[in-house]
Amino acid sequence: MLKAKLFQASPNPLQLSIECIPGELHALVGPSGSGKTTALRTIAGLNNAESGKIECNGKLWFEADDVRGVRTSLEPADRSCGFLFQQYALFPHLTALENVCIPLHNSANDLTQRRLLAGQWLERMGITELADRMPNQLSGGQQQRVALARALARSPQILLLDEPFSAIDAPTRQGLYKTLAELRKDLNIPILLVTHDLREADLLADRITVIDNGVGLQTAPPQVLFERPRNSRVAELVGISNKFEGVFAAGKLSWNGCQRIFDVVDKGKIPPNTPVAWVIPADGISLHENSSSTSIQTQVEQISALGQIAVIQLRTIEGNHVITWEASAAEVKRLALEIGKNTYLEIDGGKIHIMPLRPINDPRRFTN
């Protein structure tokens, strides 16, 4: 199991706590420059944090605090982690097989044995026939497979993946997703994946930590993260489009600029009369031709047809809020939607998730 608590003020701020159990794929997600790669490099020992602690399977890799400074800091070579670089970082003067032999230098003294073991890894990656090719004779996907074989060859205790699929075309990426999924079952080690692609994290990860400006904002399974973001910034970062502001008091949410009051379930964490952000998932919204006592009048502002799906942009008459709604082509036809048409929106209060509005640099956001 990997446990890491990292803090540094500069050059890239970091205030993060991560736990990853064997067999888990834990994604670190955040915008560019948010510190996710710095966190990964710090765990690998390529950077040192100002303070914090990194433990892997009970072994202390790094420990430092403000008073006594760095007390323990193992060299990257001694940390037993496989690291997959975004740009592969294959040794350009060595063949694919020789690249995979490199991490075996200290575990298998005999060259024949090293070549045998490396060959087995290439076979596992499905690239045996590329063993004698130089890196510049391999495609991006093939290079990444060699790099993955190299990262795993020394039987690491954790696997660290730094945006490993971002430089690869979509079909090849799908193949690598499959390989990674198969490897996960066999390896049973913690895997940390850094990505800025939420869909990728949603597809691959058991849990996601959202990072912003070096701070871990929320760690949760993808489903929970998308449905119940901890705060407004998380909702923004995970790309929730229907995010609004209101005031919450005694189970009632009033929407800024609207008369409509929603009955909302809350865990009692939010004090009365608190300004809040709230989100509503797609299945909490429905659109009707006729009004009802609970409906909100809207006007169709934009219709973007994307194959069998259409993204409808609605604007509320009261409050002037913009709501995005995804509908099938059939539903667009049934409601006879067209730009400028008045429609009636129903929002299911039970599906509303409310969260506190907090400024970005509020230290209380370090919640892990």
Next chain:
Amino acid sequence: MFDLEALILSLKLAIWTLVLILPFGVWVAHSLQNMGGKRSWIEAALALPLVLPPTVLGYYLLVGLGGKTILGIPLVFSFAGILIASLIVNLPFAIQPIQRAFEAINPEILEAAQVSGLSKWQIFRLIELPLAWRGITSAAVLTFAHTLGEFGVILMVGGAIPGETKTVSISIYDKVQSFDSSGAGALSLILLGTSLIAIALSYGVFGGHPSLTRKRRG
């Protein structure tokens, strides 16, 4: 008359210079990578022989080495003396190409070596040295060719003692002074040929390694 003795002496000097300066050049060039603020001072000092007039350098060496011996061998007007002079003169030619070659290695490749579990020595031996090979070859060729042609410093420190310090360049000068045009021409042609072969070797045979000349992806 063709001065074979001078040619053999020049070759001996060039080979000895190469043997001694290359390991030192690799060590210095590699060490410079990890140096902080003092780096530019050391680099400037190492580049000094490039801009210092050979006679000035020769003068200081003559003054500095005069009267001193190593294992009983005097350091001026001897082969040991011109070897020391040659080593100093060639420092920038040996160090700079190797330094550039080390600098050209993508830092991520070295990090990949670190996380692959290699020790610093293993990284140097298995990754850095092979990747810097072209720079080392260039340094060797430049040093060899430059030593064969060195004149001013050698003359100042060694004089022109046949078989001991009279190298090809000095022999060419002597022959021109004594109106032996054919002898001077023959030796000059040999130096020209050697220089051309050295450059061809550097750019041809050693310059074509595909993995080192390829453009890095992404």
